[in-house]
Amino acid sequence: MDSVDEKIIAELTRNARISHAELAGRVLLSRNAVRQRIERLERQGHIAGYTIVRADDDSGDVVSALVLVYRQDRMRGGDVLAALKRIPEVVICEVLSGDFDIMVRLEAATLQRLRDIWEDIAEMPGVRDTVTALTLSAVVNRPRGSRASAAPG
Template identity: 50%
Template sequence: MKRVLDKVDEKILAQLTENARLSHNDIAASVNLSRNAVRLRIERLERDGYIRGYTIKSGHAAPESEPIRALMFVYRKDRMRGIDVLVHVRSVPEVVACDVMSGELDIVLHIEAATSDHIHKLWEEIAALPGVLNTVTSFVLTRSKDSSPRGHQAACP
């Protein structure tokens, strides 16, 4: 059972939320406790679940702001009359570009989202549209060239 936090615990959590790299000495000085008392409180906050886990981001990881990209290939039931699909994808902010294709392929959606789960939800939404016959989604593993200007978003025709 979690204990009720007192004002000192709340202040420690607020400081660690703002800067998780603060030393026990720095926190101790701001809450008028000894370094050891702060250490014991932080350990209790960890045990009680107020502090859960620590994260390390190496230089090899993508920055948080980097979106997950995917291409969704959409096949409409009637290519010439399936305008409802295009109207819908225009309203989806994660669709950053939409290309109507010639040949076998019908529509290619360029999607950028924060998580793969969000892309999955978009796939479910688009695949369920009345005019959609089939979809295939592929995640972009690496972008080796990006010559589009930042912020430029192409709309569906």
């Protein structure tokens, strides 16, 4: 990835529905060059998908939880990861070092849906155990592109 790719991703993070023509103007490339770069970024996994962020209202509340997963075999647990990727409510899935194998962040519309997903994860072949914590409140929630860097000092 180069600096133009970074600019494209930053613009798409701000507005995933931006047209290729408008995006091209912002990054000083042709529309076709922008389209080709976006397709390459998708193929390489730098852009893994597009999502909808609902405006803040009462119906937009989400129930979230962290699920720490122990696999039966850390080295051959790819089936568990593949299954987790197919669950739309999985918003983060990371392989960890240390005691736990996988950390999963779930966001669902209802507590019941969260419970159903948790049960599905616990019953997956290759999962030995889980530890789950419900999110009570969000204190910091920064979109990836908005993290401030520390000034040299």
